[in-house]
Amino acid sequence: MNWYIPITILPGLGMLILSTATQMMGLSSEIGALVSKKCSPFQHTIAQKKIKQLGLLTRASTLLYTATGCYVLSGIIGAIYENDSVWSVPSITLYVGTILMFIGITFLIIYAFRTVIIRKLQFDNNHLME
Template sequence: MENWYIPITIIPGIGLLILSTSNLMVALSNEMRMLIADTTTTQILMEKKLRQLKLLNSAMVFLYSSVGFLLVSGLVSGIMQSVGGHNNSFIYITIGGICWALIGLALLVIYSFKAVKLRQDQFNNKC
């Protein structure tokens, strides 16, 4: 059974997540740069923005790792198929990659909720 392509087909979707997350990181970094230049910015607001940046960075690490797992899985499966082996270890590597991607997605969901809450606090001048 040819299963080497299954983990490889998931990678473009994760790549789009990585692209959108890196765009979020750039936008957040630019916002932080503007807040640093503003003398009325509070320390609390900057700390919250730094926590947001850390959360996005963690999500990126999980997404990048997921791509690595899926690439290795496809490679192992393809090699096993070409040498006639029947080792199903690629399935566990694929599951690991999917789990890492799900953790990255969970971090992005947490980021989204916290970003909205922070915007509400900024609007209400609580930070």
């Protein structure tokens, strides 16, 4: 494995992390607006769902950060120890990072689907809100 391969993936992973952080901030603001005043039972339900969404985004973000660390570590170890084995430490670290990245992306996909469901629920019940 060439040592620079995991390093070349970092910009794309950085964009995913930036996007996730932006979504977390926006969602946190929405939750803050919902719970800053007394809520109706429906608004309370929506706030609960959004808090779960925030937890999902936090887990995805953590996985993406950890994957980034694995990629950097893999590149550094690969540069220090020239080893072309598929089962070398740099390769295994790269594989672990890739698995973590895909799990994080899966969480982001689940988040996206749930967000649409929550928005539809808000739209369907908009006429009931104060």
